[in-house]
Amino acid sequence: MLGLSRVPRRLLWFGLGAFLVACLSVLDMFLPRPWDGVLLAADRELLLVKGVVPGTGGALAGIKAGDRIVGVGRAIVRSPGEVARLLATWRGEKVPYLILRDGKLLELEVRLSTRRLSTPLFLYAAFTGFFFFAVGFFVLVSRPDDAPAGPARVFFILCTLFMLFLVCRLRPASYGFFDGVVLTTGTLSLLALPAAFLHFFLIFPRRQVFSFATSPTGFLADLQRFVNTSPHFFTLLYALPPLTYAVSTAGSRLMGWKLRFLSGAPVASWVLMGDYLVLGLLALLRSLLRAEDARQRRQMGTVFAGTVVGVVPFLLFAVVIPTMSDTEASLAWAVLSFGAVPVAFAYAIVRFQLLDVRVVVRRSLLYTLTTASVTAIYALTLTAANALARHQGLVQSRYFPVLFALLVVALFDPLRRRIQGPVDRFFFRDMVDARKALEELSEALTREFSVARLEDWLTRRLSEIMHLAWVVLYRVEGHRLVASQRRGGLPVELSSERALVRELRDRGGPLRLAQLEGLSLLDEGTASFLAAAREAGARLFVPLVASGELYAFLVVGPKLSDEEVSREELQLLRTVANQGAVGFENARFLAEHTRQMELEKELDIARQVQFSLIPERIVAPAPWRVAARCVPAYQVGGDFYDVLPNSRGECQALVLGDVAGKSVAGAMLMVAAREALRAEAMNATDPARLLSEVNRRLYRRERRMVLALAYLLLCPGGELRYCLAGQPPPLVRRRRGEVEELPMPAFRLPLGALAEAQWDEVRVQLEPGDLVLVYSDGLSDAQGSDGQALGLGPLREVFAAAPSDVEEAVAHVIGFVQQFSGGRKAFDDITVMAVSWEGKA
Template identity: 25%
Template sequence: MQTIRDLITKYRKQLLTPALIFLFSLVMVQLYFTFEITRQPNDECIWSPKLSDDEELGFFFEDVKFEGVTWNAGIRDGDQLIEINGKKIENLQIASLTLYSLDTGDSATYRVSRDGRTFDAKVEVKKLTQIGGLAYILIGAIWLLVGAIVINAKPDGFTQVLFFRIGATLVLFSTFTLLVTQNIYNPLYSYKAILIFLDNLQSFGGVFLPFLIIHFFWVFPRKFSIIDKKYTTKTLYLIPFIIFVSVLIFKFGYIYDSTVALNLFLAYYNFFVSGLLLISAIIGLVSLFINYLRLQTKNERNAIFIILVAYTIGVCATIYTVILGRSVPPSTLYNSPLLYSPIVLIALIPIAFGFSIFKYSLMDVTDVLKNTLLYGVATVSIAAIYFLIIYILGQSLSSVIGTEYQGIIAAIIFIVFAIIFQSTKERFQELITRRFYPEQFAYQKVILKFSGDVVTIFGLENILRSTSSTFVEALRVNRFGIMLKDKSRSNVYNLAESIGFRQNELAVEVNIGNLAQLILSKKDSNLLLVIEDSEFPMIFPEDHTKLNDEEIFTILPLKIQSRIIGFLLFGLKHSGSKFAGKDLELLLAAANQTAVAIENARLYESESEKLKLDRDLENARLIQDSLLPTKFPSIEGLDICGKMIPAMHVGGDYFDLIPISDKKLFAVIGDVSGKGLAASFYMSKLQTMMQLYCNGLLSPKEVLMEINQRIYNSIEKNWFITVSIALIDSDKKTITFARAGHTPLLITTSDGAKEYTPRGIGIGLEKGEIFNTVLEEIIIPLEDNSLITLYSDGITELMDHQNNFFGTEKLNVILGRNLNKNCSEIMGCVLDDLIKHRNGSPQNDDITLVLLKSVY
């Protein structure tokens, strides 16, 4: 299997052209059959089989459309159909086949019986195009067209290949439109081999398409972590493979001997596949919406918003059509076919993709095509001019010297011009680059100038910012980062500056031995000191997948003598290719100068560390204050109060009150391990995620799971965050509570105080499997006049001069004693007792208290 995959990858460009010819030919055949062969005759009524008065089976008209073709012929509900064009109607198949032989606008003679009287009626026959089938053909054709452009721009791109596969499988699945009508006028039913081939094409496309859609929207526009799970991708392809093989065996064993059985099977099978498609489309829509929320820049959001709107319209149109088909009588299809026309709106999805791809340069399409077309036209133009000159010179010299030497003269001229063609072409392309792509032409000069200027820039941050902006603007890369050596761990490098990274706090461990070996090997071989993506597993054995996830392909070490102080990280060039050749030589020269400037800045920085530390503490305090609610939300049935008193050394306490409605509220309290600026940064990140995920769609447990998944890879290994979340619903009178290693929830009533301590570990301690398994969520009834208390350990662990803790028991006594007061008064009582207990002793940790009281 791996060998086949490697061969396909190797010869993808060569295989692409015949594949596209086949698929677009299939689209043409589908369109022809849809408009010419498989259109259903429509006389705008229903023939209903019933027993007549003489107990014989007859066919009676029902749901005759008012002023439709049958109505205009004088036929009404309850009339009996006897003959069509002289053929006695013994079953519905005879009637249908008779009408199939007619073209649109032809008339059929119906012999009709009414109240014992027989009469003939001329009925003009209409032909009904299968709107659903046409919709699938259109979405397949347009998606394939856009996919062909995308994959031609970047044949090796993973997302591009997935996008193209969706278009290809859509076209294959649309083959069902060739088989929807089984009659003597459909030529396919006369050729069993072709019928079987086409049937299996649509089976293959229909089975694999839903899983390709899921796979694509789990990697586009941003990859979901689930796709990196060990068996996710294999499962997405193994399931449809098993289904397809099972269906194949069943068909050859039981179906293909009977065309009637085939038609019946197709009906059920297409229903099954349609269900899979609808489910996958909804999963794709939800995934795209989540990804849209994850996007940071306006440009990224605009590009995906267009697709999201079109996708939503397409899914809604599909759901509408499914509901319509299940809720209206069969006559609606014939009497009001336009009701089904919204299904055509699914074709907006690939159109939106195409628009966003070309307008916003998604998947590196626009600039690649522009370059290819422009340089291609230039090359062809030069070649045409050269051959024209060769022809004119050959003719001129032949007329002078003689025709007997014409062949020799032409050969000599051709050889001479062939020699100079390449250099002329390169100079002409350079001229085009200077004229049409001034950024690309100028970036070499920019890099060279930067190499001289960077050593004059003052301050590490300014150096990093200038380096980042210069490389990004000059090279037009979407991903660029600077990693610097960790001060406390010699083999760890942290992301100090980045553009386009998903994780702004990325850290990687370096295998120092392998890196030294690579440097020596490249030096001995006279190769550039560059770490290619294929070498990532050797140099970054534990973290190479992080770099792959960030789409980093080239890394340049920042080297000072024999020390590596950092790395420059590059994504792909704007053209979609990796850096190579002279580009790398220039980048290495700039990297060496950058390393010198960074080292000088770090030496200076160490001299001013104490001043910076003082500023950091002040900034941390400001950040911490800015994260706290400025006012308390008004929630029906709740009295609310919260307060945080920072310690002398800024800690990591945080609380928030996030209203969902006028009757629902998330109360959040957290504590970041450690102190100072780093703790405040983590608090800021925690608050942002809380505001994002506490939206009413997720439960407290799900919010904690999402945040742990997002924070784990970016938090320092010796850091963690404890959090408690309570969702209070004053309407249902419930408290939904979950805690990630934080202090218990206290609920005080007239009957006493009770602690609630569901299981949970701190955020950032474990990647997810153990965290999610251990995490417990409980639902507690909300009684009238009950007091809900969320607190930090800075309260219970507050010590007096004898190092005695304040303790939970003392806190419960104060809360119970003041239960009849409002939350603000209770808060004052607790803080007064804390001050008395401390009695002048230093406060070593933040004090945070959130009170919510039910008042009905």
């Protein structure tokens, strides 16, 4: 019932409705009814006589083939239903029939008899039809998770149509209203049956792939793609039979075409049915010839032999001979051979587990007998003890049976529990192994994060538990997947860009090799890999997917018993794959965490090295005072400040730089820029020349290094000389308290931006108590909690409120920015330098 609950409702209603119609058709054949011996032609609404059974009332009255029944019981009739109602209510032995023959009306007296229309041939057809339905229903319930257009569901539809065709279309005709409904249902099944037959053998055991040319182009390429991949191909197959029927009947009625009918359908429909059956047999033969191993060949060979035995005589006696000789008397012979088809399928299902249906009838029977024996011991012990006690008169209380039953349960329940375990392990060993495998996997995942151990469990240990010949794991490493071991002709690695890898990632569940055959048309790498897997005997591909990412996939070989992998085992593999994927994900997270910790340790070392290059304090010549601080956005950064050697000893040279880049890359560039500055500062005679030389060293066409720089010279008498190369203008707070920007140089391009550039020097005279703020753009661009930048206006206000001491002024500005950011990670490196001249006016 669990499998039945997962079957689509529409499919169940279709099967139930068809089964009820078939049952009513059989029941109708056993109901007694008045019978005149007249057999109607295919177009029953015309009430045209096709023939008369010898010795019946119609034959004795003189009714002949070709007559048309116009009236019955002195009433005009227009349909078989009206004839049935009149005959059912007629009182008397003879009924007057009004017959139209050769343009003349004749009245004939017909003696009615009572008869049941069932015949041995019909009973055989009905039995064969219900056998078809039983086999199809068993497969459907056994494989409820089959794809919407998978073999199991198409097989069920095919078997149901066979039942309707045999039970409803090939039954003896009567006048009854229900007879018309049943025959119409049979005709509809006749239209859909050949398409379902061909459809099934085109996808069983896997969808067949046809190649019309080595490298098809144009129309051939479109046709090949349509036949192999388009779902509309099967829609066209199903549409052709009803279209043929509609055109034939419409042509006969509207255009006067002269058509011959065979058992209620135009001959053209029967010819098309024959064509479909032949194509289905050819598709089945192609699958047999392309079978991958001996077991599959035995499966396909049994089905092919039974289908040929059943279908070929049907084609001969039901299609070829009737259409050629204008008679359908041979139709009965066709039905006799048809029983071989369901018998062949039933045998293949039981013997070879065809369609992946695991038949456990023998095990289930033995299991039931064993558990029933334990139950019988309960009952016999209880009955015998109760009878003995009553017979001996030991106990007269009416509560004794209840109390004794409780005692027996208390004594035998431990025994039952002890027996139940070995019984389960003996009869359902696979399920016990499955539970054991899941327990082992759970333990492995909780204590192991080693990729090598996970690979070993998913290959060697899984092979042992599921009794597999071999399992190969392909693990993702960058843009390729590498095999855990060599196996036959399987490639050692596979590109992650292949269609096979994308399909496994998207599907996320175990897939049989046959389900992936269509991917061979998409790229050559996938085609060669699938060919190698087929040659090695692979059965399944099991992807390991977690959080939408493919970590690996398993290529599963055959079982040692050469049995097919059951549905329960597929579910086990799915569970193992899911937990294995989680294991690989955990292992990757652990590796990434380890690398992150190592990186943080290395960054901490780099931070120490970088800050060892930046002076902790700047000792300026009195009466100058300087303080600076660098706050990187990451552990290390590209901002720096330094004291440079100056060839003119009367002034002290300071720089504040900002390299384009952050984190490790910015730190490396910062070291290179600092060394270039210090090297050129030894020989430069003025700031403009210094910047030109450094620019030449930093500029590279293939890999440029851009440096924003503020160069300051603290000279005697309070003169401040500076050059700017891409840095914002310094701010000065006068002794009187107002804040203003220092003049910007005319040339201030960042260093390294162009091969040739020039810079000019600005000179400013400071007064005692003036405080200058030099900073990188990370200060004015700092973002608040609302994402807005600080800007120059608020920065001037902050600077205006800063203390006069340079150390305290730097701390005040940095503290405000950190408060303004609200604890958010800094957007850019921030460097601040405060300079004051405390000399006399």
